[in-house]
Amino acid sequence: MANKSEQIYQEILLQIKSGILDCNSTLPSSSDLSSIYKTSRPTISKVFSRLKTEGYIEGKQGGKFYVRHPKDQQVSKYIFGILAPRLEQDESRMILDSLYSEIASLANNYQFSLLWAGMLTKSQDIQSILNDVERVIINYTKNNINGIFFTPLEFHPYANIINKRIMDYLTLYNIPCILLERDYCVFPSRGKADLVSIDNIAAGYVVTNYFIEKKNTRIAFVSKSDSANTVALRTIGYKQALYDAGITKINDWIIQVPQIDEKVINQLAKLNIKHVVCGNDFTAMQLISLNQRINPKQKLFTISFDDADYAGHLSTPLSTYKQPLASIALTAVETLIQRINNPTLPIRTIYVNGELVIRASSGAY
Numbered sequence: 001m002a003n004k005s006e007q008i009y010q011e012i013l014l015q016i017k018s019g020i021l022d023c024n025s026t027l028p029s030s031s032d033l034s035s036i037y038k039t040s041r042p043t044i045s046k047v048f049s050r051l052k053t054e055g056y057i058e059g060k061q062g063g064k065f066y067v068r069h070p071k072d073q074q075v076s077k078y079i080f081g082i083l084a085p086r087l088e089q090d091e092s093r094m095i096l097d098s099l100y101s102e103i104a105s106l107a108n109n110y111q112f113s114l115l116w117a118g119m120l121t122k123s124q125d126i127q128s129i130l131n132d133v134e135r136v137i138i139n140y141t142k143n144n145i146n147g148i149f150f151t152p153l154e155f156h157p158y159a160n161i162i163n164k165r166i167m168d169y170l171t172l173y174n175i176p177c178i179l180l181e182r183d184y185c186v187f188p189s190r191g192k193a194d195l196v197s198i199d200n201i202a203a204g205y206v207v208t209n210y211f212i213e214k215k216n217t218r219i220a221f222v223s224k225s226d227s228a229n230t231v232a233l234r235t236i237g238y239k240q241a242l243y244d245a246g247i248t249k250i251n252d253w254i255i256q257v258p259q260i261d262e263k264v265i266n267q268l269a270k271l272n273i274k275h276v277v278c279g280n281d282f283t284a285m286q287l288i289s290l291n292q293r294i295n296p297k298q299k300l301f302t303i304s305f306d307d308a309d310y311a312g313h314l315s316t317p318l319s320t321y322k323q324p325l326a327s328i329a330l331t332a333v334e335t336l337i338q339r340i341n342n343p344t345l346p347i348r349t350i351y352v353n354g355e356l357v358i359r360a361s362s363g364a365y
Contacts, residue, residue, distance in 0.1 A: 004039050006104050007116040009047045014113040014143065016056050016067055017076050027057060027065040078112035080336065081140045083177075084151040085133055085166070092228070092280065095306045095323060096151055099180065102329035103149060110333050115140055126158055133166050137173055147176040147336045150193070152184040154228035160186060167191065176343065178336045180328070182230045192347060194339060196332040199351040200230045200305075203321045204237025206356055207277055207303040210319075212245045214363075216275045216301075220253045220268060222287060223279030224260070231279040234305060238277050260286040265294045275363075278304040281311045281318055288316050288361060301363040303356075312359060319362035327352045 015021045028036070030044040037044075048065055051057045059065035082100050086093060104114050140148065148170065152163040163184035170177050171192075179195040211219050221238045223231045235254060242250055252271060257264055260283060268276065268291075278284035284304035291300045304311075307322035331352055339345060358364045 004037070005043050005046050005050075006101050008033070008037050008039070008044065009050055010104055010107070010114040010116055012047065012051065013056065014076070014079065014115060016051075017113055021067045023067055025067045027059075027067065029064075076107075076111055076113040078110075078146045078337065078340065079115065079144055080112050080333075081115040081136075081143075081145050081148045082151075083133070083136065083140075083148050083166070085129055085153045085162070086151075086155075092154065092282075092306075094310070095281075095308045095325075096181070098309065099323075099325045099329060100149075102325045103333060106329060106333050110337065112146075112333070115143060115145065126162055129153070129156075129162055130165055130169075134169055137169050137175070141173055141175070145175060147178070147340050149180050149332060149336070150177050150184075151180045152182055152228065154182075155224070155226045157226055159226060159228075160184070167193065176336065176339045178332050178339070180332055181323075182228045184229075186229055187233055187236070190347070190349070194335050194348045194350070196328055196335055196350045196352065197230070198321075198323060198328075198354040200233035201237040201240075202351075203305060203354060204234035204277070205241045206237070207305070207319075207321050208238045208241035209245075210303060210356060210358075210362070211275045211277070211301075212241060212247075217245070217247055218253070218271070218273045219247075219275045219277060220255055220271065220273045221277045221279075222255045222257075222260070222264060222268075222283060224283060225256050225258045227279055234277075234279065260290060262290070262294055265291050268300065269295060269298060274298065274301055276300055276302045278302050280304055281306045281308045281320055284318050284320070284361060285310070285314060288314075302361045304361075307357055312357075316361050317359035319359045319364065320357055322355050322357050324352050324354050 030041045033044045034041045045061055057065045058068050084096060100116060107114055153159045167184060177193045179191060179193050181197050183191045183195055185191045208219060221235055255264060255267060278287060281304045284302040288300060288302060303319045305321045307320045311318040311320050331350055335350060
């Protein structure tokens with residue numbers, strides 16, 4: 001898995017650059033590392049191969065690897081960390097892992113090393129999640145972390161409380177932070193950290209207006225309960241687009257549910273709604289698939305958000321508002337460096353422009 005190998009690569013590289021693994025040190029075996037990182041030995045072999053190609057280690061696959069410092073090695077100026085607590089069923093993981101990989105790809109150009117701790121938790125218990133987060137933060141401080149990219153938790157009934165406590169930890173340990181993709185506060189409140197994301201209100205407006213311009217006047221918004229605050233912002237944009245078009249009786253059209261099931265399909269049929277704005281791509285994928293099984297005679301048309309890797313490869317490719325991951329990553333890295341070098345800067349919200357990608361799900365073909 002590419003994202004897992006990137007995480008392991010970055011962590012071993014940090015240990016080499018920071019001197020934790022000094023010249024001629026022996027690396028743990030692929031068997032030991034696969035147990036530590038809970039991944040396959042081929043994934044570890046891929047990491048070893050990359051480190052060897054770049055001149056950081058020497059040795060043979062199946063044997064021992066030793067650290068050696070390449071002549072042209074660039075010393076890291078910063079050490080950054082990713083803090084991304086999430087539940088096992090978190091449907092945003094694919095798009096976020098792609099974002100973190102984009103950040104990691106900037107390490108050499110911006111002279112930073114990246115710590116990327118896994119934060120998957122099977123527990124719904126608030127204190128268990130907070131304990132896991134504090135453990136990661138403490139480990140980061142031991143590695144002299146300069147700043148953190150934080151993606152607030154979603155799909156938890158007490159996500160807002162947990163995220164605020166996490167920010168309290170970062171303040172306690174005096175770690176600069178950039179919020180990625182979403183705030184930890186409910187709109188219109190604003191968190192006490194720089195935020196880099198798309199303008200979710202504008203995105204909600206744009207996707208809804210696309211349907212309106214196609215002369216569709218009955219448009220629902222379907223999302224999962226306990227979604228991130230970004231979905232609430234997208235709903236605001238959805239409402240405003242409808243209001244601007246003179247469509248005001250929409251209260252029954254906003255559907256928030258714990259899961260996408262037969263009840264949602266039946267509710268849409270009862271409302272005579274065929275056009276749906278979905279909170280994200282995963283919801284759109286579930287909705288289309290379920291409708292094809294339950295109510296195949298009435299086709300649903302969707303537009304969603306993110307443009308996850310799978311969005312264009314489904315049997316019905318998804319129309320979606322694309323998250324500009326490379327631009328978000330670049331802006332986040334530059335913003336964090338500015339924050340570290342000038343901590344008195346005012347808190348900033350930085351929007352990066354996304355784009356509407358039209359495919360078959362919206363009825364374009």
